[in-house]
Amino acid sequence: MLNVFGKPARVCEGTTRRQLLQAGGAGLLGLTVPKLLQAEATLPFQNARAKSVIFLFCFGGPSQLETFDMKPDAPEEIRGPFKPVASRTPGLLISEHLSRCAAVSDKFAVIKTMTHDFNDHSGGGHYVQTGHRWQIPIGGGFNVTPNDWPAMGSVVKHFSQQMPHDPNREMSPYVVVPNFLGRLQEYRVQLRRPGETAGWLGRAFDPLNTRIDKRDAKDNPYWRDCTDDELNYQIQGLEAREGVTLDRLDRRKSLLQQLDDQRRLADEYGSVQAFDKFRQQALELVTSEKTRNAFDIRKESDKLRDQYGRNLFGQSTLVARRLVEAGARFVTVHYDCVDGYSWDSHQHSEDVAKHLLPGLDQALSALLVDLENRGLLDETLVVAMGEMGRTPQANKAWGRNHWSTLFPAVLAGAGIRGGLIYGETDKDAAYAVSNPVSPEDLAATIYHALGIDPEARIYDAQNRPVPIVDGGRPVLELFG
Numbered sequence: 105m106l107n108v109f110g111k112p113a114r115v116c117e118g119t120t121r122r123q124l125l126q127a128g129g130a131g132l133l134g135l136t137v138p139k140l141l142q143a144e145a146t147l148p149f150q151n152a153r154a155k156s157v158i159f160l161f162c163f164g165g166p167s168q169l170e171t172f173d174m175k176p177d178a179p180e181e182i183r184g185p186f187k188p189v190a191s192r193t194p195g196l197l198i199s200e201h202l203s204r205c206a207a208v209s210d211k212f213a214v215i216k217t218m219t220h221d222f223n224d225h226s227g228g229g230h231y232v233q234t235g236h237r238w239q240i241p242i243g244g245g246f247n248v249t250p251n252d253w254p255a256m257g258s259v260v261k262h263f264s265q266q267m268p269h270d271p272n273r274e275m276s277p278y279v280v281v282p283n284f285l286g287r288l289q290e291y292r293v294q295l296r297r298p299g300e301t302a303g304w305l306g307r308a309f310d311p312l313n314t315r316i317d318k319r320d321a322k323d324n325p326y327w328r329d330c331t332d333d334e335l336n337y338q339i340q341g342l343e344a345r346e347g348v349t350l351d352r353l354d355r356r357k358s359l360l361q362q363l364d365d366q367r368r369l370a371d372e373y374g375s376v377q378a379f380d381k382f383r384q385q386a387l388e389l390v391t392s393e394k395t396r397n398a399f400d401i402r403k404e405s406d407k408l409r410d411q412y413g414r415n416l417f418g419q420s421t422l423v424a425r426r427l428v429e430a431g432a433r434f435v436t437v438h439y440d441c442v443d444g445y446s447w448d449s450h451q452h453s454e455d456v457a458k459h460l461l462p463g464l465d466q467a468l469s470a471l472l473v474d475l476e477n478r479g480l481l482d483e484t485l486v487v488a489m490g491e492m493g494r495t496p497q498a499n500k501a502w503g504r505n506h507w508s509t510l511f512p513a514v515l516a517g518a519g520i521r522g523g524l525i526y527g528e529t530d531k532d533a534a535y536a537v538s539n540p541v542s543p544e545d546l547a548a549t550i551y552h553a554l555g556i557d558p559e560a561r562i563y564d565a566q567n568r569p570v571p572i573v574d575g576g577r578p579v580l581e582l583f584g
Contacts, residue, residue: 148263152555153583154485154518156428158471159257159436160421162464163229163285163297164447165511167494167504170199170456172214172512173533182496182532185453193523201461204469205514210523211472211481212516213582217527217536218489220543223508225448226297228491229285233257233299233436235547235573240298247286248296252303254562256550257434259572261302261309262562264433274392275431276312282420283438284313284340290321290444300436304565311436313340314399316416324442327459329414337399337423398430399423408474413466421467425474428484433554439464447490452501464488472516481517485553487546489513496532510535513546518553521584544576552578 167184169175174188174197188197191206196214198206205212222228222237226246230238236253254262257278264277286295302309314337318325325334397403401423412418417439424435439460441448449456468488475481493511494504510529516522527539548558551572558578561569 147267148557148560149267149555152553153483154553154555155483156432157256157260157434157485157487157550157554158421158424158428159233159434160439160464160468160471160486160488161229161233161285161436162439162447162460162488162490164225164441164445164449164490165228165492165494165506165508166447166460166464166490167449167453167456168216168510168512168529168533169494169496169504170453170461171202172196172198172514173216173510173529174199175531175533178496178532181498184498185502186457193525196525199461201457202465204465208469208472211476212486212514212522213520213524213526215513215515215526215541215546215579215582216510216529217538217540218493218511218513218543218546219536219540220492220508223492223506225491225506226299228508229297230299231543232489232491232546234303235544235576238298246291246295246297248298248301248303250304252298252301254302254305254309255300255311255436256547257300257311257436258302258305258309259551259562260434260554260556261311262305263556263560265309274394275398275427276395277433278309278311279314279424279427279432279434280311280436280438281314281337281423281427282316282416283440285438285440287315288318288325288440288442290442305562314338315340316420318442324459325416326439326442326446326463327415327455330416330419332402335401335416335419337401394430398426398432401426408470411466411470411474413463413470415463417463418467418470421471422474425471425478425480429478429480448506449494449503450505451503453503468514475517483518485518485520485550486516487513487550488515493533496534507534513541515549515582519583521582524582526579526582541579542576544573545579546576548573548576548578549582552580553583 169184170186175183176188186199186201189200189203189206191198191209193209196209220231222231222242224242227238227240227242230252233255234253235256239251261278280300285297285300289295300311316334316337401419404422409422412422420437424437427435445451446455447460471486472481475484490511492506492508495507498504510533527541528537530537551558558573558576560572562572564570
């Protein structure tokens with residue numbers, strides 16, 4: 105950390121060129137101008153492969169054996185009920201229910217060997233979205249805590265807000281759609297799953313969350329077409345009693361009054377000061393024309409919306425493309441477990457075949473083609489994955505249990521080598537035979553793509569420098 109003009113100014117947090125030159129001219133700490141300019145060159149987002157990340161998170165744990173690591177020659181009780189289809193990637197066997205993805209597999213790489221030992225949904229979700237193990241033991245909790253590690257998106261937001269002259273100030277750097285994870289899940293209490301918040305980094309670096317309601321307790325908007333009235337993408341935490349939609353935020357005075365009515369949210373944000381900062385930032389964002397336009401999905405053609413799928417996941421994936429096009433750096437799209445199971449397919453695989461795989465297939469394939477057609481694929485890193493896989497041994501109804509030991513991830517764009525298979529698995533898709541990839545490695549890879557040094561440090565609640573990735577390495581072999 106440099107001490108410029110008697111005030112701490114961390115180079116990684118946006119010290120200006122003028123400050124660097126003046127500090128160098130003063131001989132500060134014995135550093136020369138060339139050394140200071142070299143330090144400036146290490147600022148985040150320099151020489152980045154990706155301007156943005158779209159993270160498609162299939163919460164609950166999609167089965168490797170029903171998606172991208174099929175084993176048709178395995179014993180009957182392991183290989184699963186689905187058949188593989190040919191893809192554009194030699195040697196890659198993809199489920200018959202992912203046929204659209206198979207047709208564009210030359211645009212993405214498959215990591216077959218994601219692995220960790222936190223065999224729990226909340227902890228696994230925290231792990232893959234932060235690159236750090238959750239501090240809560242397995243089975244010890246379900247919801248976010250103030251001590252959680254900051255999400256990758258929050259770290260990106262932190263660095264973004266420290267950058268001088270950021271051209272995308274009108275757009276939140278980090279957005280989560282369509283809801284915070286867990287909001288629509290059927291459970292005995294309201295869930296807010298960990299992994300997507302800023303944790304100890306501070307609520308100012310939380311994502312901008314939207315909110316989409318379901319019709320009733322048994323409704324699943326991921327499994328049906330949604331109306332435009334439903335797809336209003338309200339801003340979570342800024343709703344008036346009847347709902348504050350982006351179309352109804354035309355008048356700053358009106359919104360301020362609504363926010364004053366929501367003053368009770370100060371407790372949720374830890375302090376009045378933190379709430380005021382959140383309110384100011386949120387107000388600036390939702391009154392921004394760029395933000396409002398990005399969330400207005402009705403501006404897209406019916407044909408394109410149909411290609412993504414009119415369900416909640418498909419339309420939210422299209423919103424993600426609109427957000428990165430408008431300047432967002434990190435957008436997470438949740439395919440959540442509204443019925444309490446979904447991707448967490450303990451009981452059977454009927455929903456996997458009927459709803460889950462077709463929805464993922466349609467949205468992911470449409471996103472890759474759409475980004476490429478718009479010239480955005482080369483600058484947008486797309487990641488699609490869950491937090492775990494499923495047991496090779498299935499039950500009689502083809503349900504599978506938790507298996508964090510092995511699961512796949514799909515990566516595309518931003519220089520990722522399309523048509524690549526990374527890592528080998530054993531004959532039962534149970535263990536990695538070569539090139540295991542940890543959540544730390546994945547985080548390092550994502551940061552590397554964004555031009556953020558995986559060895560960079562941020563300051564925790566005790567003002568101690570801590571690494572954004574601890575022990576992971578970028579999987580450089582994924583890039584062309």
